[in-house]
Amino acid sequence: MKQIQGSFITGYVTILVKGHMPELFFQKCVKQGILVWDVKKVSQTSCQGNVKLQDIKLIKQLKRETIYKLSFIHKKGSPFFLKRIIRKKEIVTGLLVSILLIFLLSNIIWDVKVTGLPKDIEKKIVKQLDIYGIHPGSWSLTLEPPSVIQQKLVSDIPELLWVGVNKKGTTYFLEGVEKSIVKEKEVKGPRNLVATKKGVIQNMYVSKGLSKKHVNDYVEPGDILVSGKLDFEEDAGKEEKDDDKPKLIAAEGEVIAKTWYEVSVTVPLHANFEMLTGKNEKKYYLGFGDVKLPIWGFGDPEYKNIHEEVNDNPIHFLKWELPINFIESKLSEKKYHKLDRTKKEAIQVGRKQAKNELQLRLGPEAKIISQKVLHETTERGKVKLTLYHTVEENIAKAEPINQGD
Template sequence: MRKNWNEAFFGHVSVIITGQLTETFINQAVREGIQIWDVKRLDEQRLVCSMMLQDIKRIKPILKKTSCKIHFNERYGFPFLIKRLMARSGIVIGIILCVAIVFILSNMVWHIEINGADAKVEEQIQKLLKKKHIHVGALEFLLPSLNTIETDLSSQLPKVTWVGVSKKGTTYRIDVVQKELPKKEKVTGPRDLIATKEATIHHVYVEKGQSVVSPDQVVQKGDLLVSGTIGKTEDPSFVSAKGEVIGETWYHATTTVPLKTDYETFTGATYTKHELSFFGWDVPIWGFQKQPFKYEKHERSTKNFRFLFWKLPIAYKKIDYRQYDHTNRQLSEAQALAIGKVDARDHLLRQLPEKSKVLQENVKSQQIVDGKLVLKIFFIVEEDIAKPRAFSTQERKEEIEKQNQEDSEE
């Protein structure tokens, strides 16, 4: 009879049957469905054969009927291996503990490498990682996914332009690209303050230099506001002009506000499933609902188990479900107008100097187009319009001398 995997798993034995009716014993056993193979006769009263371990009890009545006896010759298969191992329990426990320790160490974070960050940002990253329990010694399959770590770090590090998180073996690598903030321009010589745009002057605050404009005066882009030349015209001094020139400026803005909006709102309800994957087959271990919510979004993270340098065909899967509701918002024209004015004002102020403020706003036109309210708004703003412009002292002296000559000739 051809052997198969059942023999190894359930165990089989080689036995010697002794008696006058050994052939009758074999025939009776086969008729009752007992698997027997490798039958060989040793002499007139003995034969050797193999059978499944689970059939030993079934042959006892047959042995009794045929007056045969059985002697076990060899034992094979998993049950006998377990029995032999149990006899050496100390060695078995040691092997199991050794494998378990190596398995845990293989799935543990041993090193976190941060590249591209200065000392301050690196310290911030380390603190954020510890809050998420990402540290040397943490079990890798219990940590958030790489995408989640990237998103959280990017949102909480204002001085960082880009964060990349990768994993190689037991090492997490975090690559950082920091923002290159514009360096403050150092004052290296005499400068004037000139207008950055057309405006009506409201206030002039001069720390250094000589003001050449006054309140209510209208200036154009590029006009001189504060001169870096001070003192007498016969013996002038040159400084780097410093101060603020607050002027009234004007802007036109166009914005649109949908009157009807469909959007999704998360309710805060969550549901988590935990699974173990063996060779591609997913086995639920916690959370058995097929569809926890009617409207849901889910995020799946998969962590493969490792043993030393090898990735095992076993993985831990975590699926987080978040419930959301569909909501429709219908705005009246008045409500849309109020929202549009606030949005347009905020958008404008984000593009202006820090201390700028809106003095007045007038809606020039409003109309509904394709379900959207289209607004055209005129803003009057108060802002600092001064910016520095360097000049050559030699050229400035020549200009002053020329002006003095023209004045004397007159």
Template sequence: MKRTQGVFVKGYTTIRVKGKFPEFFLNRCVDKGIVVWNVKKIDESTCEANVKLEDVSRLKKLRYKTPYKVHFHSRIGMPFLFQAVWKRKPLLIGFLFCLALIFILSNMVWGIDVEGVTPEIEHKIEESLSNYGVKKGAWKLSLDSPSEMQQKLLNDVPELLWIGITEKGTTYHLQGVEKTIVEKEEAKGPQHLVAKKKGTIVYMYIEKGEPKVEINDVVKPGDMLVSGLIGREEEQKSVRAEGEVIADTWYTSELSVPLEAEYQVLTGEEEKRYFLNLFNVAIPIWGFKEPDYTIKHVEKKEHDVHFFSWRFPVTLSTKNIHEQESYKEQRSVSEAVKEGIQQAKQELMNKLPIDSKIISEKILHQQKENGKVKLILYFKVHENIVTSYPITQGD
């Protein structure tokens, strides 16, 4: 059984041996190491059997020395199948060309549908997608994955609260949800405006209510800024005080800035490797050698492969390997101080209300120690310090 395994791949033929006692010829073939199987007796002078294609030449030489006649009845296996197809080369080439064309067209973008947003937002989404290379006729295997596109769109189109991207055949379907500005429901009762932190008032804009402070007044948390009680005491009326009170507020920040900065910079050298992923096994199909970069930055992308709407059970992944170089920069003390101030400003602005503004900064303490500059910084900020305080019947 083992001697006949894989015979279809290598090919075999069915022979008919004619002569007196044809079994003797087949026995002689076996003695010479020629594999013979499925032997059948057709009549008294004819036997039929299967012989490997690779043994045919030896069988012919053996027949020359015998009175037997050998006829080749049928040819079976891949070599004969390939030979038959190769005789029809134009048909084969046309068939392969059609398959390649269908494969290419099945992996291109032919439609982009955007739903759930206004025409203005839809136009912004389509413009952003075009910048990413996502447009009709684009080769899908070179594009970002839907999850990466979603994240980019959320960053580039601030009006979007959420967006989902599904890939159906050659079409991308996008379902978006816009951000809605939910106005805070006004309290039914009146209110005062009080200070939420210490500061020196520099500007006031009062829409409703009676101001209780003036410019340059110093206030502390809980001080009344604008009263919701207006009019004379005997005719006093409660209203919802509204307005802004901008004050100077102060913040301190402590940080250390190294005098030596290290950067990773791409040199521009890049190698690409392509893999077919089958059953969690990555089979390289292009770019077999890993580049010998000292420092590498690797980007991996994985794409589904389609034929019409059917997704192949394999995926194509690309691995972009960039060369990086490490640079060390020696800063002066003044450069380190400047960098520290910018860093502290950015951190402070992330904590402040969006309409706040840093007016000035001052270095309270500066010390060079162990290759670092230690700083204590003082910032003056203009910010709205009001917070509401409801008016109760006892007020």
């Protein structure tokens, strides 16, 4: 029985043998190693039995050596079933078109849903996704993985603290967290303006309050610059009033002072880096586990150095994820560059780098007015600099007045 298992898949034929003692023909088949089963005597001169489709050629050769007549009365199994279907071209064409249509529709983005964010940020995300090519109707197999899309969104939209991208079937689901900008708590009620840093006052702009310091005064952190406590001094000739008390207000103004900062930077004299030239070629594969079957883009590009970016997307059929991946490989030409700087050039780069870092730390309102090199050393192909910066910035900060004093 084990020998005839799977015969339907490979196909088998029922043959009718006619002649004197037809059962002898089946005995000859067995002697030749041909599998025969369900042998039946139909009449004195005819007998039928089943043989595998793959043995038909051997049976025809054996028949030439005998006087028996053979006829095939039944053909069964998947090969014959497929042949019958193939003959009906309309059905086959309709079936193939339907499968192809379902496959295409299963790998198209039909909807993009964003939750957990205000409407204005949601519109920005949808607009940015459209730039990435992610919108209803786009082909999902050529899109970047969700992890890459997440990083791009956080980088391109400053208001986003975090965003999660999840693809389920033909829909992209995005859930984000808005970045909360911590604003300095406004001091309400009576207040002074105090110094936040040590420096020398250059300009004072006081709209409310009493100045306690003046231009060119040196101040330390915590010194009162503008007081919100107004003391009434009695003019000569006026009667003193018992109910005169200091008036408390909210001091307002801006105190620009000269401050100082030290910044240390290290600049290499020699560096190697790679750059993409802009030339690239794309290849497409169907992935089956560790096996990749090329479907477009054959041969390797004539680049000496190649940078490869691989985008691997699973293929879906309806709601099921097939064990087949659509792989896009982008091969870009890259060139290596060697950078050699003189010590003078390295110092110039370091000065610019230090200034940019300090400006980024202080904000756009601060003004760097001078820069000096305090210390300079060269070790192991690197120039280490310590730079002294003079800055003009607003050092005033509101501080509430303790009315119990």
